[in-house]
Amino acid sequence: xxxxxxxxxxxxxxxxxxxxxxxxxxxxxxLFGLMIGLNATFDEIAARARxxxxxxxxxxxxxxxxxxxxxxxxxxxxxxxxxAVSGIAGYVQDPKNQVFVAMVDSNLPKVFxxxxxxxxxxxxVQKDRTxxxxxxxxxxxxxxxxxxxFTMVSKQMKxxxxxxxxxxxxxxIGPDFQQNSNGYIFGNYDYIDKARPLxxxxxxxxxxxxxxxxxTSTELAARIDHAFANSATPLVTITEKLARAGNDFGGxxxxxxxRGIALAGMFxxxxxxxxxxxxxxxxxxxxxxxLKTIGFSSRAVTMLVVLEAALPxxxxxxxxxxxxxxxxxxxxxxxxxxxxxxxxxxxxxVMLWAAISAFTVALLxxxxxxxxxxxxxxASALSGRT
Amino acid sequence: xxxxxxxxxxxLINFRSIKLRLWRSLVIVxxxxxxxxxxxxxxxLTEGMLTAYKNTGDPGRALVVSAGAQNEGNSAIARDKARxxxxxxxxxxxxxxxxxxxxxxxxxxxxxxLNGRPAYDNLRGFGPKGIMLRPExxxxxxRMFRFGTRELIVGASAKTQFQGMNVGDKVILxxxxxxxxxxxxxxxxxxxxxxxxxxxxxxxIRRPAYxxxxxxLSSLNAFDAFKGALTTNPALAVDPIRQSDWYxxxxxxxxxxxxxxAYGIAVIMGVGALFGCLNxxxxxxxxxxxxxxxxxxxxxxxFPVAVSVVLEAAALxxxxALIGAAxxxxxxxxxxxxxxxxxxxxTVSPALIGMGVLWAVAVAVLGGVxxxxxxxxxxxxxxxxxx
Numbered sequence: 001x002x003x004x005x006x007x008x009x010x011x012x013x014x015x016x017x018x019x020x021x022x023x024x025x026x027x028x029x030x031l032f033g034l035m036i037g038l039n040a041t042f043d044e045i046a047a048r049a050r051x052x053x054x055x056x057x058x059x060x061x062x063x064x065x066x067x068x069x070x071x072x073x074x075x076x077x078x079x080x081x082x083x084a085v086s087g088i089a090g091y092v093q094d095p096k097n098q099v100f101v102a103m104v105d106s107n108l109p110k111v112f113x114x115x116x117x118x119x120x121x122x123x124x125v126q127k128d129r130t131x132x133x134x135x136x137x138x139x140x141x142x143x144x145x146x147x148x149x150f151t152m153v154s155k156q157m158k159x160x161x162x163x164x165x166x167x168x169x170x171x172x173i174g175p176d177f178q179q180n181s182n183g184y185i186f187g188n189y190d191y192i193d194k195a196r197p198l199x200x201x202x203x204x205x206x207x208x209x210x211x212x213x214x215x216t217s218t219e220l221a222a223r224i225d226h227a228f229a230n231s232a233t234p235l236v237t238i239t240e241k242l243a244r245a246g247n248d249f250g251g252x253x254x255x256x257x258x259r260g261i262a263l264a265g266m267f268x269x270x271x272x273x274x275x276x277x278x279x280x281x282x283x284x285x286x287x288x289x290x291l292k293t294i295g296f297s298s299r300a301v302t303m304l305v306v307l308e309a310a311l312p313x314x315x316x317x318x319x320x321x322x323x324x325x326x327x328x329x330x331x332x333x334x335x336x337x338x339x340x341x342x343x344x345x346x347x348x349x350v351m352l353w354a355a356i357s358a359f360t361v362a363l364l365x366x367x368x369x370x371x372x373x374x375x376x377x378x379a380s381a382l383s384g385r386t
Numbered sequence: 387x388x389x390x391x392x393x394x395x396x397x398l399i400n401f402r403s404i405k406l407r408l409w410r411s412l413v414i415v416x417x418x419x420x421x422x423x424x425x426x427x428x429x430x431l432t433e434g435m436l437t438a439y440k441n442t443g444d445p446g447r448a449l450v451v452s453a454g455a456q457n458e459g460n461s462a463i464a465r466d467k468a469r470x471x472x473x474x475x476x477x478x479x480x481x482x483x484x485x486x487x488x489x490x491x492x493x494x495x496x497x498x499x500l501n502g503r504p505a506y507d508n509l510r511g512f513g514p515k516g517i518m519l520r521p522e523x524x525x526x527x528x529r530m531f532r533f534g535t536r537e538l539i540v541g542a543s544a545k546t547q548f549q550g551m552n553v554g555d556k557v558i559l560x561x562x563x564x565x566x567x568x569x570x571x572x573x574x575x576x577x578x579x580x581x582x583x584x585x586x587x588x589x590x591i592r593r594p595a596y597x598x599x600x601x602x603l604s605s606l607n608a609f610d611a612f613k614g615a616l617t618t619n620p621a622l623a624v625d626p627i628r629q630s631d632w633y634x635x636x637x638x639x640x641x642x643x644x645x646x647x648a649y650g651i652a653v654i655m656g657v658g659a660l661f662g663c664l665n666x667x668x669x670x671x672x673x674x675x676x677x678x679x680x681x682x683x684x685x686x687x688x689f690p691v692a693v694s695v696v697l698e699a700a701a702l703x704x705x706x707a708l709i710g711a712a713x714x715x716x717x718x719x720x721x722x723x724x725x726x727x728x729x730x731x732x733t734v735s736p737a738l739i740g741m742g743v744l745w746a747v748a749v750a751v752l753g754g755v756x757x758x759x760x761x762x763x764x765x766x767x768x769x770x771x772x773x
Contacts, residue, residue, distance in 0.1 A: 020665040027658035031651065059496055060560060060591040095454045155452065155460060234558050236496040238504055248503045250726040251547070252431075261424055261651060265658065268420040272662045275413050279669070 029320020037344025051214035090154030135183035274365035289381035392690035417659035418706025438730035443633035476612030511584030528568030578729025663753030679769030699754030707746035
């Protein structure tokens with residue numbers, strides 16, 4: 001603590017340099033926070049994915065799986081409960097406003113209870129065949145409240161009378177959940193099934209299920225695929241764990257990319273801070289010699305330099321992560337509606353990594369100047385002959 | 387002495403002394419190298435994807451989808467409607483007099499990426515005119531699929547992204563597996579896809595309707611006549627669109643998104659580099675205070691001194707940008723990449739590198755102007771006295 005005035009005077013010796021360095025470090029850590037924060041979000045989504053939940057789709061054709069397949073899957077040993085899902089993809093008013101309504105049977109809360117769909121809530125929706133539940137974000141997007149009517153047009157999903165307009169009644173609004181940043185709309189499978197032309201009835205798009213044993217769910221998924229491989233409806237089955245693994249965005253390895261960008265930012269400031277501290281020490285070489293002469297140990301001088309280097313790094317890291325947290329909150333307003341990029345979260349892990357990076361940058365930038373100081377010849381330094 | 391010559395001389399003195407200020411100067415170089423390296427690495431994806439989309443769309447061909455369809459998968463064209471479309475005016479004729487038109491089918495097909503992650507690829511159907519419509523199509527190995535047979539051919543680039551995409555591999559389709567009997571190249575998006583006989587594929591995946599009809603226009607100007615005939619026909623509800631415009635339209639969404647992300651990140655990093663540049667140039671001006679004062683004393687103007695400071699910043703910054711561009715180029719140019727179903731070649735084009743250099747100049751001007759003004763304004767006598 002008693003070194004504080006010394007460090008302060010060193011830091012404020014050239015205020016412009018200190019402030020510019022601090023700003024640069026702050027900006028680099030803003031980027032760091034956004035990138036590693038995005039990573040943290042993907043990690044959390046992956047961690048929250050249930051190991052015992054499995055998604056099964058028809059390999060071909062959006063809504064071409066006979067509902068009998070769902071019943072057959074339910075009979076496969078190891079399967080606890082299956083829910084049949086059919087989807088209506090379409091738009092509201094203008095083809096630009098894409099929307100998707102998942103039409104699900106009565107087992108929905110048994111399979112997706114942790115997604116904010118409780119049994120009570122689903123009971124409410126099931127009272128009316130045309131009922132739907134919207135997540136808060138979807139309700140906001142379409143300006144709907146409970147009791148409103150919601151109409152969409154689907155070119156792919158025609159009704160028995162040939163029309164393509166589907167009308168629903170909003171009966172409930174449910175909480176959003178992080179795994180699905182697009183939000184959700186769930187309706188009754190029964191409604192879509194009875195409303196479609198006879199030839200299309202009894203067809204679903206997806207069967208989602210829970211396994212009895214999470215440890216063998218990967219093997220169960222493979223077993224389901226195998227059972228239907230040579231049938232009229234081959235399936236593609238995937239565990240939620242694999243579906244949500246955090247390193248894949250359309251084939252791009254998000255983790256690798258975000259880490260690379262954060263690292264480039266750190267490398268950029270490393271040069272800046274390293275150069276700044278080296279200059280600062282060079283300018284004050286004689287002063288350090290004086291400190292040593294009046295009895296400061298090498299360790300104390302080393303500490304002085306490290307702290308001088310660390311000050312802008314730590315402060316910049318704190319400010320930068322703070323700004324990143326602020327910016328992350330603003331991102332949803334900048335995104336086109338319905339765009340499913342999750343938000344960066346400033347988890348304790350992100351802050352820990354920011355702190356570690358800040359100290360690393362500080363130590364690396366202080367290393368060379370410290371080496372010079374420990375090897376200095378006090379007499380020649382005092383006489384200004386270095 | 388004219389101003390240009392003064393600028394030249396002062397700048398030369400600066401550049402010759404850069405090695406005395408090596409580390410400090412490297413701050414700008416490394417900063418810009420990081421900014422431009424990251425920016426161009428990210429843009430190589432958009433650039434590569436856009437190029438692939440652009441190559442796929444031939445302005446001499448037109449695509450017909452159902453009205454309002456945003457992609458081929460969302461479009462459905464019944465068989466009887468397809469026949470009406472193929473009889474429309476403006477379509478080029480094959481040597482036998484039949485229209486150069488091919489109704490097609492598109493379907494997602496589940497595949498596994500090389501890294502084991504599940505994904506989808508695109509399965510496309512070619513009819514009898516499929517190849518005639520696409521002079522860019524060449525078989526690379528194996529043979530063409532036989533019409534009416536449950537066989538597929540695969541684009542030459544698919545195997546760079548997905549497992550099981552070699553000649554001899556098998557693809558699961560309803561009612562059994564289909565062998566891949568050949569490999570082809572078109573030099574565009576199709577290089578990442580699977581192709582089979584339209585009718586046989588439709589039968590297998592139980593699709594009663596085509597997704598789209600592709601036609602060769604009888605001339606580039608024939609599009610309006612073709613479009614007019616289709617849109618005024620009350621029996622049809624379709625959108626005819628030039629194939630080049632179609633691919634432009636569907637590439638707009640993702641390219642905007644990726645550009646926003648790439649430039650957003652580059653702007654943040656650029657601001658960081660800008661502070662570094664300011665820092666370095668202020669220090670450089672301070673270090674050369676006496677030298678600048680001497681120049682001023684012997685008659686050099688304030689303006690050439692200021693310009694030389696900005697020029698020094700620009701030179702360092704551009705050097706950094708070129709290093710960054712070289713790194714991005716070495717890492718990514720020509721490498722195969724993919725996003726969702728699209729397989730393409732990542733590209734760091736000369737245009738992108740040029741844009742990186744412009745960025746560097748912009749940062750240097752922003753970061754050099756204030757130090758330059760300080761250098762030019764400092765009273766000569768005071769600067770000469772300063773130690």
